[in-house]
Amino acid sequence: MSYFRAESLSLHFGGLKAVDAVSFAVEKGEILSIIGPNGAGKSSIFNLISRIYRPTSGRIFFEDQDITEQPPYDIARLGIARTFQNIELFENASVLSNLLVGRHRHSTTQLWQELLFLPSVRAGEKVHRRRVEQVIEFLDLEPYRDKLISGLPYGVRKVIELARALCSEPKLILLDEPSSGLNVEETGDMSFWIRDLRSELGVTVLMVEHDMSLVNRVSDRVIALNYGRVLAMGSPAEVQQHPDVVAAYLGA
Amino acid sequence: MLDFVQQLVSGVALGCVYGLIALGFVLVYKATEVVNFAQGDLMMLGGFFAFTFIGMMGLNYWIGFAGAVAAMALFGMLAERVVVRPILGYPQFSIIMATIGLGYFLRSVSGMIWGTDDFKIDTPFSQGVLRIGSLVLADDKLSVIAATAILCTLLWLFFNKTTLGTAMRASSENMLAAYYMGIPVKRVVSIVWAISAAVATCAGVLLAPITFIHSNVGLVLGLKAFPAAVLGGFGSIPGAVVGGVLIGVIESMAGFYLAEGWKDVAPYIVLLAVLLLKPEGLFGLHVRKKV
Amino acid sequence: MRFLFKTDYEDDIRLFPHSGYFVSYGLLLAVLLIAPYVLSSYVMSQLVFVCIYATVGVALLILTGFTGQASLGHAAFLAIGAYTAAYLQKYGVPFPVYFLAAGLLTGLIGALVGFPALRLQGIYLVIATISFAFIVEEILARWESVTNGNEGMRIKAVSLFGVAVSRDSPTFYFLCLAVLVLTIVGTLNLLRSPTGRAFVAIRDSETAARSMGVNVALYKVKSFAISAAITGFAGVLFAHKLSFISPEMFTLQLSIEFIIVILIGGAFSLHGAVLGAIFIVMIDPFLTYLKDDMPGIIAGIAATFGAGTQAAANVQSKVATFASLNGLKGAIYGIIIVLFVLFEPLGLYGRWLKIKLFFQLFPLYKRATFKRQKIYVKSERNR
Numbered sequence A: 001m002s003y004f005r006a007e008s009l010s011l012h013f014g015g016l017k018a019v020d021a022v023s024f025a026v027e028k029g030e031i032l033s034i035i036g037p038n039g040a041g042k043s044s045i046f047n048l049i050s051r052i053y054r055p056t057s058g059r060i061f062f063e064d065q066d067i068t069e070q071p072p073y074d075i076a077r078l079g080i081a082r083t084f085q086n087i088e089l090f091e092n093a094s095v096l097s098n099l100l101v102g103r104h105r106h107s108t109t110q111l112w113q114e115l116l117f118l119p120s121v122r123a124g125e126k127v128h129r130r131r132v133e134q135v136i137e138f139l140d141l142e143p144y145r146d147k148l149i150s151g152l153p154y155g156v157r158k159v160i161e162l163a164r165a166l167c168s169e170p171k172l173i174l175l176d177e178p179s180s181g182l183n184v185e186e187t188g189d190m191s192f193w194i195r196d197l198r199s200e201l202g203v204t205v206l207m208v209e210h211d212m213s214l215v216n217r218v219s220d221r222v223i224a225l226n227y228g229r230v231l232a233m234g235s236p237a238e239v240q241q242h243p244d245v246v247a248a249y250l251g252a
Numbered sequence B: 001m002l003d004f005v006q007q008l009v010s011g012v013a014l015g016c017v018y019g020l021i022a023l024g025f026v027l028v029y030k031a032t033e034v035v036n037f038a039q040g041d042l043m044m045l046g047g048f049f050a051f052t053f054i055g056m057m058g059l060n061y062w063i064g065f066a067g068a069v070a071a072m073a074l075f076g077m078l079a080e081r082v083v084v085r086p087i088l089g090y091p092q093f094s095i096i097m098a099t100i101g102l103g104y105f106l107r108s109v110s111g112m113i114w115g116t117d118d119f120k121i122d123t124p125f126s127q128g129v130l131r132i133g134s135l136v137l138a139d140d141k142l143s144v145i146a147a148t149a150i151l152c153t154l155l156w157l158f159f160n161k162t163t164l165g166t167a168m169r170a171s172s173e174n175m176l177a178a179y180y181m182g183i184p185v186k187r188v189v190s191i192v193w194a195i196s197a198a199v200a201t202c203a204g205v206l207l208a209p210i211t212f213i214h215s216n217v218g219l220v221l222g223l224k225a226f227p228a229a230v231l232g233g234f235g236s237i238p239g240a241v242v243g244g245v246l247i248g249v250i251e252s253m254a255g256f257y258l259a260e261g262w263k264d265v266a267p268y269i270v271l272l273a274v275l276l277l278k279p280e281g282l283f284g285l286h287v288r289k290k291v
Numbered sequence C: 001m002r003f004l005f006k007t008d009y010e011d012d013i014r015l016f017p018h019s020g021y022f023v024s025y026g027l028l029l030a031v032l033l034i035a036p037y038v039l040s041s042y043v044m045s046q047l048v049f050v051c052i053y054a055t056v057g058v059a060l061l062i063l064t065g066f067t068g069q070a071s072l073g074h075a076a077f078l079a080i081g082a083y084t085a086a087y088l089q090k091y092g093v094p095f096p097v098y099f100l101a102a103g104l105l106t107g108l109i110g111a112l113v114g115f116p117a118l119r120l121q122g123i124y125l126v127i128a129t130i131s132f133a134f135i136v137e138e139i140l141a142r143w144e145s146v147t148n149g150n151e152g153m154r155i156k157a158v159s160l161f162g163v164a165v166s167r168d169s170p171t172f173y174f175l176c177l178a179v180l181v182l183t184i185v186g187t188l189n190l191l192r193s194p195t196g197r198a199f200v201a202i203r204d205s206e207t208a209a210r211s212m213g214v215n216v217a218l219y220k221v222k223s224f225a226i227s228a229a230i231t232g233f234a235g236v237l238f239a240h241k242l243s244f245i246s247p248e249m250f251t252l253q254l255s256i257e258f259i260i261v262i263l264i265g266g267a268f269s270l271h272g273a274v275l276g277a278i279f280i281v282m283i284d285p286f287l288t289y290l291k292d293d294m295p296g297i298i299a300g301i302a303a304t305f306g307a308g309t310q311a312a313a314n315v316q317s318k319v320a321t322f323a324s325l326n327g328l329k330g331a332i333y334g335i336i337i338v339l340f341v342l343f344e345p346l347g348l349y350g351r352w353l354k355i356k357l358f359f360q361l362f363p364l365y366k367r368a369t370f371k372r373q374k375i376y377v378k379s380e381r382n383r
């Protein structure tokens, strides 16, 4: 059985088939990229996995468990974290609090304990803080710890999105266009981090990406999507030479 | 049965006034995403203007009416310029607060100018009645209904058949995009405020024979018109009028058929019930942010 | 300017980041503790109202400021707390019990209001809370067997350990102060724990909060419940301070006043809630002052600048007429709200921070530091 599996997943908006009977599987420790033109339905697949949308049909499995009917907040608890294409950070909070929200799934304290800030809460906070610090170190975010998000440049926010997802110590991470809006240097950093994610932290990666050089550098396998349908699946080179994919990108 | 029809007609008439105020809410909201809590107070001010022209200066009803509408249109532009434009684009909460402040100000200043007594405007239809068999309907109520229908038609024509109206609809969809398309967004917003103040004035003048004009009437009716707008979905112009009529009818039926006290809360109970089932109102669109 | 060197994760968790805080808050507490023995009973009375308003301000801040759920219905929660206390006291329930019961019941009702509010956003939520408050007001006026209807209810003085605590006594003031301080400390604790961060996350992006594992519905209900419960506690004190309650005390006007408290104070800070409460409570004494003393003072000034006795008397009566105009309070409210929204969106506390920063960075302070960002795209329509 595969680690993560989508079975003939469909999502319809009225007459529009944003995702149309898409099936694929992700193996443990793999980096799988989804490519495709704008509007192909890539983000929609992520939104289905994180349960922002309910699939019109199809099923999703993670670690052999059917998660199609799980409430959205349970997806994170199962160990699936994500980033957003257009950055969904908590604008009016500090970087540190943003990252600490990433720890939410690990918090065990009760409301009344928190009101009194009992020793158990304090101990928990210290653990969270230490884990967050590890992520900060991993992604070189030290200069920004106490800054408000609303004052930070786009490139840094993109990294903080990744950091917040990592703080939840995910098993599977969904990255929606991690390099969009980044310059060449920042994209280079991102590709190193994505590879380190897997090698150092053992996270499985499912990624939507437009930058082909980044896709080629990090992916084990690639899925090409157009009009909500899978065009091709395989190694980066195979998929890019597939005639349907070439046609889709040329706009034919 | 007769009672029922009579209640229905006065409910619809009252509801039309709510609907007209709600219309003002919706116009401004659609164009600027500002919820104008002072809309009812604009109506009150319009009523006072008309009273000044007609009751105090003794002008002809129609001339006074037109004068009040014109004066209030200018006042609407002024209010927009002073209170709203500087904070356009800021969080909704700030803007709501600013209009609440404007409402306070208008209420107390008109209390200072016109005093706290009740005023009534004599209209050409104040006395007449329409008899259909044994059914007796007051002209002033019918006139409200007719005027609302006329106003809505005019607004519909304006928004759908004129260039300016189209520009307004465009800028209500996306202000920034409209701006880049060369639509003078600021002027559009200012005209929207003028229109909504003018519509509010019509409501105020039409209301005058049914209820008295006093400095708090805007607050009281505004708080009824507000549920009307929400009921209608807050983005839809016909929705606002339908919502207003619904609220008016519910209120007058509850006042007639139920125990005392229900009249005032029934609209709110219905509103909460509707929101529970349809959080976006009866005619509203539920839009989600794309991520 | 002070640089903080952090050496331990504790440094980020502590309530007081450095020793300076101990000194200033210690001093403040000392002043507040000796106040009743120094200040006039009139000022103390105002101070009690400040404590009550500030408590409600903090409660509203939790819901509106931190969780992003607007409410124009907090007067209703205050009413529920007040009436519960009055009703239970009538049946001989001791103060500590009905105090707790009032808070719990109000919290429960807050949670019940929170459920339907789950699916509502922005303006829809505002109107739903207004509707709720109207309905509560009407129930209070009609449910005569319990609330005594429009006649209102009397409430006797607090009785602690068998001793009656008059509403003008220092003890009652200390009680209100203690409730305020406990509320503030509890809120601060919450803000440095997972729950508080979940609130802020919901405020800024529900989608992201959800995908980070926050059960948005549950936390919204929690926020409603906590906010309502605190307001309920404040309601008990409010009832005791006034010693008489009736439905028309808990109107939309009062809910708006609470919003003004956090608006004027500064929407995101607990300091702001306290400053805002001081401000709101001071408006009435200020108006009295305007009415009683101001005309004389202005006439005096006119006289010193060479105006004749007749002219000075004239000025005096003009000012007096103006100051006793009926709607003056409303006009002042209106102007204050508009001015704050237009020019001081960060509120009084924001102004204080700016002044502090100005001196810390002098001469490098840039006005743009606190500039608000405009978001012209229709961001709030679809969340």
Ligand SMILES: Nc1ncnc2c1ncn2[C@@H]1O[C@H](COP(=O)(O)OP(=O)(O)O)[C@@H](O)[C@H]1O
Residues within 6 Å of the ligand: A013, A016, A018, A036, A037, A038, A039, A040, A041, A042, A043, A044, A045, B288, B290
């Ligand atoms: N909430 C929605 N309502 C209607 N259509 C949507 C919605 N979200 C996405 N779509 C449509 O679904 C299609 C796929 O969108 P998306 O998954 O965002 O594409 P992309 O591959 O660029 O990430 C697009 O045509 C888009 O317009």
Ligand SMILES: [Mg+2]
Residues within 6 Å of the ligand: A042, A043, A044, A085
């Ligand atoms: Mg996308």
